[in-house]
Amino acid sequence: MTSSEGDSPQMVLTEDQAFGLLAFLVCSAEISLVEPTYYGTFRLVDAASRLMGFMLEHDPERSHEFLERFKEEVDTKKVWMMWDREAYYDFLRSAPAAVAAEVKRREETASPAAGDDQA
Amino acid sequence: MSGSMARPSPEQLLTLLKSRRVCRSFTEEPVSDDDLRMMTEAARWATSAGNRHIHKFLVVRDPAVIHNVRTVSPGMLTAPPALIVILTDLEAAARESLQLEHDHANWMDVGTAAMNMMNMAHALSLGSCPVTSFSRSGAAVMLDLPPHLIPEWLLIVGHPAPAPRPRRLGANAPKPVAARDLTWWEQPGRHEP
Numbered sequence: 001m002t003s004s005e006g007d008s009p010q011m012v013l014t015e016d017q018a019f020g021l022l023a024f025l026v027c028s029a030e031i032s033l034v035e036p037t038y039y040g041t042f043r044l045v046d047a048a049s050r051l052m053g054f055m056l057e058h059d060p061e062r063s064h065e066f067l068e069r070f071k072e073e074v075d076t077k078k079v080w081m082m083w084d085r086e087a088y089y090d091f092l093r094s095a096p097a098a099v100a101a102e103v104k105r106r107e108e109t110a111s112p113a114a115g116d117d118q119a
Numbered sequence: 120m121s122g123s124m125a126r127p128s129p130e131q132l133l134t135l136l137k138s139r140r141v142c143r144s145f146t147e148e149p150v151s152d153d154d155l156r157m158m159t160e161a162a163r164w165a166t167s168a169g170n171r172h173i174h175k176f177l178v179v180r181d182p183a184v185i186h187n188v189r190t191v192s193p194g195m196l197t198a199p200p201a202l203i204v205i206l207t208d209l210e211a212a213a214r215e216s217l218q219l220e221h222d223h224a225n226w227m228d229v230g231t232a233a234m235n236m237m238n239m240a241h242a243l244s245l246g247s248c249p250v251t252s253f254s255r256s257g258a259a260v261m262l263d264l265p266p267h268l269i270p271e272w273l274l275i276v277g278h279p280a281p282a283p284r285p286r287r288l289g290a291n292a293p294k295p296v297a298a299r300d301l302t303w304w305e306q307p308g309r310h311e312p
Contacts, residue, residue: 020190023190023191023257024190024193026254027191027192027193027253027254027257028193030254030256030257031193031194031252031253031254035252039252043193046193046196083292083293084291084292084293085291086291087291087292
């Protein structure tokens with residue numbers, strides 16, 4: 001699997017890693033039927049962590065630093081769910097802004113030649 | 120029970136029980152077969168409703184199988200050196216004429232066997248962590264289980280890795296629970312005799 005945008009499409013996930021994530025997600029969906037509702041949030045951020053771990057194995061040039069830092073933050077704070085739920089919820093509320101900023105940074109630093117609609 | 124049987128003192132037993140914690144980080148050192156036998160021996164001596172023993176304990180050490188089980192177990196946050204799966208044997212349950220859909224004792228027996236194994240792991244200086252967040256159907260495939268064996272509960276086992284730095288609790292973190300908080304005497308709500 002490669003990134004679909006950018007000037008240098010890079011492998012970010014092998015087929016085995018993608019299947020590992022696929023299994024994790026569908027199993028999480030099943031067990032979410034019987035687990036406390038807030039566990040679902042944990043499964044999603046844990047999946048995000050696993051995805052970042054796979055991506056880091058491919059040394060993504062443009063976002064390595066962000067992924068390394070954000071994965072460490074996710075892995076530290078996701079387990080707060082078990083003993084400090086309010087702090088965990090605060091982390092969930094703050095996390096999207098960090099990812100959004102990285103998405104935006106990537107767009108702004110992409111080569112002009114990368115966009116399909118840019119001549 | 121024989122009066123001459125050596126027993127740990129109440130203080131020793133309570134110390135063991137109070138010092139056990141779940142462990143989610145292990146070294147790569149394998150768990151010995153003797154230790155795993157001690158754990159399943161402890162499980163065997165757990166309470167079993169009606170002395171019916173409808174559960175089996177499947178010991179898994181193959182890293183490839185453990186990896187596959189973890190793939191369908193979102194609650195297994197790390198890959199352990201060993202895994203013990205508590206299975207309900209539906210054929211044994213049928214021989215006992217059990218109505219599993221109504222039989223809560225089945226779950227109690229899973230719990231008592233699990234607790235015995237975790238305490239034995241702790242006594243052996245091993246770390247363990249129960250995993251209930253897994254796909255039963257997915258685990259059955261990964262473990263090549265026949266249809267009459269239902270995976271109920273996973274216990275990951277290994278030698279504990281060095282403990283991470285102590286966590287800092289926020290102001291809203293729940294306060295530690297004492298036995299007093301959970302115990303009533305004679306009437307609901309009365310905490311002390």
